[in-house]
Amino acid sequence: MSLTEFFTPDSVAVIGASTNPQKLGYAVLENLVAGGFSKRGTVYPINPKAEAILDLKAYPSVLKVPDPIDLAVIVIPYLHVPDALRTCGEKNIPAVIVISAGFREAGREGLERELELIDIAKEYNLRLIGPNCLGVIDTFTPLNASFSAGTPPSGPMAFMSQSGALGTAVLDISLAGRLGLSKFVSLGNKADVDEIDLLRAWGDDQNTRVIMIYSEGMSNGQEFINTARQVTSKKPVVAIKSGVTQSGSRAVSSHTGSLAGTEQAYHAAFRQAGVLRAESMETLFDISLALGYQPLLQGDRIAIITNAGGPGILATDALERSGLSLAQLKIETITTLSQHLPDAASAANPVDVLGDARADRYQMALETIIADPNVDGLLVLLTPQAMTEIDATAEVIGRLSAEIDKPIITCFMGEAKVDSGVDRLQKYQVPNYPFPERAALAFKAMSDYRQVLSRPKPKYVEFEVDRKTTQQVFDKVRGQGRLSIGDSEARQILTAYGLKIPASELAADPDEAVEIANEIGYPVVLKIASPDILHKTDVGGVKVGLESAEQVRDAFELMFYRAQRYLPQAHLWGCLVQEMVPPGGLEVLIGMNRDPQFGPLVTFGLGGIYVETLKDVTFRIAPFSVQSAEKMLSEIRAHAILDGVRGEPPVDKAAIIDVLLRIAQLVQDFPEIVELDINPLMVYPKSQGAIAIDMRLVLSK
């Protein structure tokens, strides 16, 4: 069902319209009138006690309105909201905004009331925004169905906010003129309409060039990723997520679990969806302005024009730190610049037109540089010096920007004197940033978005695996009242999913251990096998490089002695005798932790002590493509180690990618797996494969 009626209704009813200007029910009605909607469509104040409000005929109930109603706004005390919603259903109103608070956010009873709203909405097949929200604005309709203070100016940015209060701040910023909005939705408690619905609706909205999201949490992460991925190939989506303190309540027993949290899940999800993540509110606005008002940045080569050396250096620093590059101007460009600039000027990028540059000199430089095919984007810096023509220079920049299809952004530094110039730039939709570092971040976002657009079509693989065996292991473990699976049982699962593992067998006593070791061939590894011991090394439960029957026997008995002494309650199955894998491998970690919002969060990182101390890991939400798996390898800080350093050969990256994809498949096939660690996966030189040495896995309750 589309959300059309929320944004372009022909008629709007305000249930709880008030005659008292102090009340929200009055404010909403006033906005419908002052915001221009009442000239385009019909507004029905619903108030049993009033004849008319703001010169609009009032009705005691929506059911008494003779014509159909597209949209209702409910702004009455919470106790009466369910009944009001039901009458909306009976009137066949397709879209309802519930502004009233007193629901999920107000505790248990409120939650029950909210669930009632959801039921009513389903029963009558109507869509609901809110409850506990500020309302909805569409500046193109125009429709202001909110209690906002004033209606923001029109523009290409659509903003959705989970926080109504933050919404008021956004609207106040917009009212000041810098940020033009196409649509604004305060999502409130998201009883029905959520970010995914709005993304879908706004993805096709002709008036919206950029979608901005403020979110505190999501309920359907996988669908968000899928929807956002489609939308981001049409227009940029910029989001800020608050709430790092939302740490999971479930106790974490794996390495992966301790590394992966909400923060990492969002980071992975946004990246996979092509959503640009803003690190701060300021950045959210800064980058949206550049994306909304300027054309696509076709490459990363930026030219700087400045009337001051210092800021030029700052801008250069900031651009390079952001991963962009300074454009290498063509000889012809430099020659032309040199001919027209004073001797002391710099005709190489950053181009310094000198402190006494007036608007004409800026214009010459701008026109010359923007025509250079080596330049993808232009950053114009200005400091208010004695000769500087601030307004005229802004005018020159604005006109040029309107003509050409390369992005131009400015950094007019200062405040008192440059303000009028900044206003003029705004008229031409040239985003201005007061400091070069912020301008650099805007260019970086434009570059990031170009990369989103140029994503290759994702390639997904499915492996032939043995689900049945895996299910049997799980059933057996659960049958024994356990939830965690250690080494000896995990090997069956790994084999079932096509991973290589070392030859290995469980020995119940020292004699059997020696027998198995003789079969496997020395040296061997001995590991204590117990459902109760997850961290074997902590109790001396792993011995490597055992060279003889005698050493195997000694190690077995010592392990049993220690385990019985330090963990007397642990049930001991025996020891696993394992083939000693060849030397020369690199230890890596592959794991999974199931995120409550996004599902299986798969981890890759270096193994050994470094994964714990440096947390040099990267994440993807499964399912992910082959290209994503490949990218994970290059994302860890120590990725150069995979390519071989100090004369070491490069490792078998294909084998790591294969394991990542197989594990992604495993955790999708079995949603009951909540945590999983392969640590270490021993990776050998190119085309020599990888062996999963140890695995642990936790099932859901």
Add this chain to the structure above:
Amino acid sequence: MSLTEFFTPDSVAVIGASTNPQKLGYAVLENLVAGGFSKRGTVYPINPKAEAILDLKAYPSVLKVPDPIDLAVIVIPYLHVPDALRTCGEKNIPAVIVISAGFREAGREGLERELELIDIAKEYNLRLIGPNCLGVIDTFTPLNASFSAGTPPSGPMAFMSQSGALGTAVLDISLAGRLGLSKFVSLGNKADVDEIDLLRAWGDDQNTRVIMIYSEGMSNGQEFINTARQVTSKKPVVAIKSGVTQSGSRAVSSHTGSLAGTEQAYHAAFRQAGVLRAESMETLFDISLALGYQPLLQGDRIAIITNAGGPGILATDALERSGLSLAQLKIETITTLSQHLPDAASAANPVDVLGDARADRYQMALETIIADPNVDGLLVLLTPQAMTEIDATAEVIGRLSAEIDKPIITCFMGEAKVDSGVDRLQKYQVPNYPFPERAALAFKAMSDYRQVLSRPKPKYVEFEVDRKTTQQVFDKVRGQGRLSIGDSEARQILTAYGLKIPASELAADPDEAVEIANEIGYPVVLKIASPDILHKTDVGGVKVGLESAEQVRDAFELMFYRAQRYLPQAHLWGCLVQEMVPPGGLEVLIGMNRDPQFGPLVTFGLGGIYVETLKDVTFRIAPFSVQSAEKMLSEIRAHAILDGVRGEPPVDKAAIIDVLLRIAQLVQDFPEIVELDINPLMVYPKSQGAIAIDMRLVLSK
């Protein structure tokens, strides 16, 4: 010599004072008049052709002025500046500002002219600011001896800028009202007066609470560190350094050299000096405002008051990311808040006073929370909602801030409606930030500065060493026309400076190698010894774990064969036979790279392949204290490895610190050492010491 005359002169001469309002010589004179100085002191326009300018009697030369002159401002074409400066000397003017450009910045001839100015200044014992600068302002005197557009408002911030143009932007920001300046100096080419002189002068200035620096480079790094260290124990110094692209021109041959650059040197220098480094221009202003206008933050426990949940979460995230903590309010505080706040409000930190909070509710919460001894600082958030009393709330905050000695900063989010509130906050010197992330950075800077103030008295050590032997090695190497010192020669230096090294001797042939190995005892290590091979492993020039005479012989011959084949031009001394150090050590790197501005930049980091790939290293400029050396160990990202992970014992940190301090002494004793690597230093468990396995060293030409 003090700089008093630059800031509080009784008389000022303007050499080049002009009657033409388009000229800088007019602007300077006008600022002296309009800025208020002419009411306090005497202004002498110097112009051979004018009788009077701006109603001030003009003189053809300073020598014709009957009374003494404290300060002269020269603003005439560059060719005449040296002569003008000389007449200033003859007139015994102690302080001269040269605004004119056309010196060092203008090429070779300009540089010669600038050197002439320096000579004249020395000859006449006068101090010089500039050339090529904007001038000097002191708002308390008041004195505006610059060609700035307008005089900034008075305040506690003193700003020095190497870039005049950036200075104009700073002044324009100040003119807008948010940033009050005590002093402003445009340093220009720094022919004489530089950052160090101003730091010294402003450290004792009663009108200055914060010193702000924009710098592009320094000439006397060590003196800067020493001076700034003294000043920062009196008042905060905040600096921004531009120019990451200043990469050294000298080819780099060591690991340390490839890790250490200008960027790292400044980072270390600022930290050692207690200078707070701003990552961007915006941050420079943001943190200076907090430090200048608010009292010291006595602890890191911050309370948040907000009228909106979302921004409260953003602020919490940002504070925690900045290393601050949310204050745990006392039970009494929470009880009081609960009694006075509506039920739906949150009385725990972050305290949510709800969207309908008016000024009185803010006031109650503010007064209650600020009185809580568990609260060190207060962040007040406000979003402009329907009931919000923006101005009245600002008033309440401002009054409270004026009364109490805990810092309060605000985040009034929005723009159009909140502006008047922000103005009111400014009147009370409460810094406002439009977004919570910027407020969090301001608190972080306050916290950082408290830590600067609580630095312990630095403890320096001097070791008894054998300088003579070291000098002899250098002399010998230089005598042979070499500059780089490898393993076999380096061992003498290491021993001379008290480092432990493995037993080792040079063997010229296989027989001798076996003989030495027999003496040392097996296993041994064999390393090719050649002045031409710095990276031995690259040519298979290192073999470890040789167990017998036969293995030693084989390894020796193989190394020679390979070295002769792959590096036929290399001069081979033989092979070093070395004691095999005990297993179980952790490889770390200690190195030094001589920075052109700050001197010996000493590096510490993890060794092995990780130092190259992760660049997990930290830096200090020598000399540094014992405490600094201790701190270096905790600064690397992987510092937990030093404390022992996965059951490994902690390493001998004292031994690492000892080596760091001895190396710092070595590189100070011998400024001719330009690069040095000890890689690896093998560190053993606590109190078992460290052994320097390999060292390389490069001497200056």
